[in-house]
Amino acid sequence: MSTRLWHDRATSIQIDGRAFINGERVHAVSGATFENTSPVNGRKLCHVARCDSEDVNLAVLAARTAFEDRRWAGKSPAERKRVMLKFAELMRANRDELALLETLDMGKPIKYSLSVDVPSAARCIQWYAEAIDKIYDEIAPTNDATLALITREPVGVVAAIVPWNYPMLMASWKIAPALAMGNSVILKPSEKSPLSALRMAEIALEAGIPAGVFNVLPGFGHEAGSALALHNDVDCIGFTGSTRIGKKIMEYAGQSNLKRVWTELGGKSPNIVCADCPNLDEAVEAAIGSIYFNQGESCNAPSRLFIEESIKDKFIEKALAMLPAYVPGDPLDPATVMGAIVDNIQLNSVMGFIESGKAEGATLLAGGNQVRAESGGYYIEPTIFSNVTNSMKIAREEIFGPVLSIFTFTDLNDAIQAANATAYGLQAGVWTSDIRKAHHAARALRVGTVHVNQYDGDDITVPFGGYKQSGNGRDKSLHALDKYTELKTTWINLA
Numbered sequence: 001m002s003t004r005l006w007h008d009r010a011t012s013i014q015i016d017g018r019a020f021i022n023g024e025r026v027h028a029v030s031g032a033t034f035e036n037t038s039p040v041n042g043r044k045l046c047h048v049a050r051c052d053s054e055d056v057n058l059a060v061l062a063a064r065t066a067f068e069d070r071r072w073a074g075k076s077p078a079e080r081k082r083v084m085l086k087f088a089e090l091m092r093a094n095r096d097e098l099a100l101l102e103t104l105d106m107g108k109p110i111k112y113s114l115s116v117d118v119p120s121a122a123r124c125i126q127w128y129a130e131a132i133d134k135i136y137d138e139i140a141p142t143n144d145a146t147l148a149l150i151t152r153e154p155v156g157v158v159a160a161i162v163p164w165n166y167p168m169l170m171a172s173w174k175i176a177p178a179l180a181m182g183n184s185v186i187l188k189p190s191e192k193s194p195l196s197a198l199r200m201a202e203i204a205l206e207a208g209i210p211a212g213v214f215n216v217l218p219g220f221g222h223e224a225g226s227a228l229a230l231h232n233d234v235d236c237i238g239f240t241g242s243t244r245i246g247k248k249i250m251e252y253a254g255q256s257n258l259k260r261v262w263t264e265l266g267g268k269s270p271n272i273v274c275a276d277c278p279n280l281d282e283a284v285e286a287a288i289g290s291i292y293f294n295q296g297e298s299c300n301a302p303s304r305l306f307i308e309e310s311i312k313d314k315f316i317e318k319a320l321a322m323l324p325a326y327v328p329g330d331p332l333d334p335a336t337v338m339g340a341i342v343d344n345i346q347l348n349s350v351m352g353f354i355e356s357g358k359a360e361g362a363t364l365l366a367g368g369n370q371v372r373a374e375s376g377g378y379y380i381e382p383t384i385f386s387n388v389t390n391s392m393k394i395a396r397e398e399i400f401g402p403v404l405s406i407f408t409f410t411d412l413n414d415a416i417q418a419a420n421a422t423a424y425g426l427q428a429g430v431w432t433s434d435i436r437k438a439h440h441a442a443r444a445l446r447v448g449t450v451h452v453n454q455y456d457g458d459d460i461t462v463p464f465g466g467y468k469q470s471g472n473g474r475d476k477s478l479h480a481l482d483k484y485t486e487l488k489t490t491w492i493n494l495a
Contacts, residue, residue, distance in 0.1 A: 001096070006110055006332040009100055010040075017048035017194070019055060019218055020201035022062035023211025028219075029054040034191065039107035039340040040331050042376030048194055051219035053227040056186075059215040060233050063157045063184035066212030073154050073182035077133040084129030084180060087207035091122035094203060098168065098196055105193040106164050107340030107377065108294055109331050120460075121172040124476075127460045128176040131478060140489075147492040152485045154182035155260070156235035159228040161221075161249070162197075163241045164190035164342050165297040165400075171197050173464075173475040174238040178484040179214065186234070187216045188225055190241075192342050194218035221245060232257045238483060240264040240299075242398075243423070243469045262473030262483045264299070264465050266398040267426030270419035271302035271455060272441065274412060275310045277431040278453055284318040286429070286455040287404075292326045292338055292382050293456070296402035297346075299470075300427040302455055303399060304388075306407045306415045316365065316406070319384065323366055326402075328379040340377045341401060347378040350401030354383055357394040362405070363387045390421050398424070412437060416444045425467030429455045448474075 001009075017036060018025040027033075032050035037043065049055075067073055072080070091098065098121075099113035108117070140148035160174035171187055178185050189197035194216075201216040217224050225245075228234055229252035236259055239249050246263040253259045271290075277283050290302050307315050329336035341347045347370065354368045367383030380402055388395050388405040395405055409415035419428060429451040430441040442450040448466040451457055458464075463474035473483055 001334070003330065003333040006100070006334075009096075010104055010332060013097070013100060013104075015046040015101070015195060016198065017046040017218070018198075019049040019051050020198055020216040021055070021059045022215065023205055028052065029058070034220075036105070036195070037343070038104045039342050039378045040104060040375075045104060045195070048191070048218045051217040051224040053223070055217055055219070056224055056227040056231060059186045059217055060157060060231055062212040063186055063215055064233055066210060067154070067156055067184040071210040072179075072184065072213040075182075080180065080182065081129045081132040083208040084125055084132070084176070087204050087209065088122045088126035088129065090203045090207050091118065091125065091200070094199070095119075098199060101195040101199060102168055102193075103331050103339070105195045106167060106342045107331055109329075109333075109336040109339045111334050111336060112294070117166060117168050121168040124169070124172040124460055125176045128180040131481070132180050135478075135481065145493070145495040147494055149490040149492070151488050151490065152181070152481075153488055155484055155486055156183060157186065157233060158183045158236045158238060158484055159186045159188065159231075159234045161188045161225055161228065161237060161239045161241065162190065164192035165294060165299075167193040168196045168200065170240050171200065173480070174240075175214065177480040178238065179209065181481060181484050183236075183484055184213050185215070186228065187214070188228055189216065189218060191218065191220050225249075226252060229253060230256045234259055236260045236262070236484060238262050238473065240475070242266055243471075246471060260483075263471035264473055264475055265469060265471040266424055267299040267301070267466065267470050268304060268396070268398055268422045268424045269300055269302045269427045269429075269447070270304045270306055270445070271429040272306040272412070272415050272419060272431065273308065273311070273315065274430070274432040274434075274437065275308040276433045277311070278433045280311065280315065281318065282453075283431045284315060284322065288319055288322045288326070290455045291404045292402050295328075295338055295341055295380075297342065297400050299398070300449075300456075302427070302429055303403065304395065304405050304407065304419070306409055306419060309408045309410050312408050316386065320366055323382050323384075326382040328371055328381070330375075338382065338402065340379055342378070344378055346400065347380065350380055350399060350403065353394055353397070353399045353401070353403060357385045357388070357392065357403075357405070360392045360394075361387070362392060362394060365406075367402070390418055396422070412441065416441055420444075420446050423469040426470040427451065427466070
């Protein structure tokens with residue numbers, strides 16, 4: 001579809017900003033709304049229901065009622081599988097609409113909304129659907145006089161609180177395993193990007209997921225989000241977002257019913273390139289492509305690049321030559337590879353980090369400016385700093401924007417030590433032709449995923465999550481099912 005056609009569709013699309021509770025679109029109880037503005041061009045898209053504690057109470061009641069009467073949990077695994085497969089099929093059937101909502105809402109290029117976000121979200125739902133009837137319970141090896149059964153049961157009411165950078169995909173990573181195991185779900189999307197989540201709820205209902213089983217509450221974190229975290233009838237929270245808010249949600253869980261909290265939080269991922277890198281061009285392409293993908297608004301973005309001193313100049317020369325391909329463009333142009341920052345607040349935050357890098361003595365090699373201001377949207381050039389030290393703010397804190405910090409090293413152990421000198425531990429990369437060095441680095445790096453001679457390898461079959469203040473949970477893979485189930489032991493006396 002051409003740029004013109006995408007703009008025509010963007011102008012004509014009808015968007016419903018009401019919440020979704022118990023199978024129906026509803027206004028917030030208070031009647032309050034907030035304005036949803038597109039970062040593409042600053043155009044008002046719609047007014048969205050501003051849900052608060054009263055709406056949370058209604059959604060929790062609907063979810064609890066649905067769980068207790070077993071309208072979903074009581075269905076056979078084969079029936080839940082059939083419905084969720086239909087859900088994934090309908091996601092694909094509505095690909096263009098969902099992709100457009102995603103691009104208009106948070107500014108990512110339509111190219112990737114179409115090719116990455118919608119297909120990956122649908123695959124996630126399909127994959128967990130297919131897993132439903134392949135998860136077996138256990139019999140413990142006890143003595144002949146007893147039978148000990150270990151069964152997996154849904155935890156109950158699950159609140160999924162997700163961020164704005166991958167609205168549909170992050171939602172799917174939470175709701176798919178939770179629904180697959182028979183839970184009722186309340187999804188709280190970010191107030192910056194609620195539109196695809198609301199549409200997904202309608203599609204889920206159409207697929208056959210019963211009313212009350214999947215609810216969506218748009219609203220602000222300090223209102224709807226905190227009310228969910230403090231609610232005594234929510235059994236579990238799956239959260240992706242900042243480390244600061246993740247800590248707050250864990251506090252709320254302790255203050256209420258000690259609900260389990262699974263967090264996937266921030267990152268400051270290192271990418272280490274050794275002089276014996278097997279293919280320098282591939283390493284450069286991965287480093288640049290991964291940091292600027294999604295405008296740098298990715299928790300796993302390799303924002304700290306460690307280059308061995310002997311190849312630094314050649315690497316930087318190649319990296320700078322790639323930057324013209326990442327000049328921000330119109331997100332509705334299918335050729336654009338870097339789009340808009342999600343809103344003016346995030347734009348100002350990223351620009352503040354850029355200013356701090358310059359003030360603290362880092363060398364600005366490229367970028368550093370806001371661009372396309374005349375469009376009414378929010379865009380920042382791909383930015384590179386060199387001569388960065390671990391004491392600088394741009395080296396310590398998560399920027400969540402298109403900013404790359406370059407360090408150099410002469411000894412791999414020093415690079416690993418510097419890479420680990422962070423509160424985060426989400427992902428890392430290491431590039432070397434020496435398998436011994438690769439294994440040494442992979443074992444020494446305190447992160448949830450280590451990429452060797454590539455970056456951003458990804459599949460629904462492998463877990464995603466981190467160490468330290470990058471969180472305590474794992475999304476994706478069969479391991480995610482552990483978050484949304486209880487293990488029950490039943491002892492039977494056979495004597």
